[in-house]
Amino acid sequence: MSVQHARVPAADAAEVPAKRGFEFLNVPGPTNIPGRILNAMHRPAVDFSGPEFIALSKEIFQDLKPVFKTEGEVFLYAANGHGAWEAALANTLSPGDSILVPETGNFSVAWADMADALGLKVVTVPSDWRRAIDPNAVEDALRQDTDRAIKAVLMVHTDTATGITSDIQTLRAAIDAAGHPALFMVDAIASLATVDLRMDAWGVDVTVAASQKGMMLPPGVAFVAAGERALAAHAASSMPKRYWDWGDRMAKEHYRKFCGTAPEHLIFGLREALDMLSEETLEGSFARHARLAEAVRRCVGQWCEGGALQFNAVNPVERANAVTTILLPPEVATETVRAMCRDHYRVAVGGGLGKLMGKAFRIGHMGDMNEPMILGCLGAVEAGLKRLGVPLGAGGISAAVDWLANPEQAD
16 A cells, blocks of 8 residues: 655745755854864863863963954953943943944944943944944044043944944044044954954054854854053943953953853864964955955846845945845845745845844855855845846856956955
8 A cells, every 4th residue: 555645735835945955154143163163162071270271271362362463461251242342341431431433333333322321421423324434523523522531432343234344544543633542442243354453553452353253153252352551441440340350350360261160162162263264364364255255246236237236335445345235125125035045045144234124135254154155145145036026237146256266366
């Protein structure tokens, strides 16, 4: 007697296709975790107060400094990037202090909201979320602060909501031109290991970052690098900060660097990530990110010729090497595009945030990413957009391939 298997109707099969092969992760965080890092984490726990782990941990703290290009102190927290934000503020400022936050997009707004919740007074330099920070506007705002009430300038280097990278050096020059003593804090969460960042040479006092972007790790480790001026400000800070406190974390007992139990397995993974970056070199990582990002931009540029899509970043030189934010026509919602790519082509892309919620989607191209992964994502997104009837200019994938097929040009 034969067994009759139920058959899925064709319409249902089209709506929920079988999932085969790998899912492509092209959200702007968390990023792909290399097998080497996963394998490094796949091990038993150890005594975090024993000599093996302490030696490993000390190596980590030292080897992170060249990644930030600093001789300052680097602190690690079991937290995400928001934890790094709070640690930077709590260790250098006091309730009632004023800060200046040039608006770059969703994440500058979120950092400012956190500062407000901590009792800081926030002064903003507004923006349309389509352009990088205007250093002249920052200089003007600092010149108007004649009593020097502003104690820090907070900059988001790459805002992953808007897909825009601002220039650290021009902002440092603006602060100097105003003759202002404010601390200069930079959010490098999406830029660390994806584009050049020279903390000491560029006059950055505090840099914050996190594990789940260019560092190729799972979420869960926040980094804060502090220079001499920031460490001096810490001594005068009265913000409550037991867990975040740099003073406790610089104590002699090694376990206090983690304020208790260390996130051991993330540290094991971080060791492998640092080794991988050393093998590629930071400059090699920067070049790879620039090459892949340009392939995405050339493809999207062709799509935009159809008249429906737009780059969110108006100025080409400001388009990030970590993520590309693409504006949709009013009749197409973000979640419709994301669902199409995810459910039918197994490609995960990011949605719009803040002012761009429902109006944009984002292609992440940072971390453990190579040419076939990018081309696969672009091909799936193009198929999804065509399936939704979004008018696209022709030749997007070919433009990306042509760019990547010319190594001399791409490098």
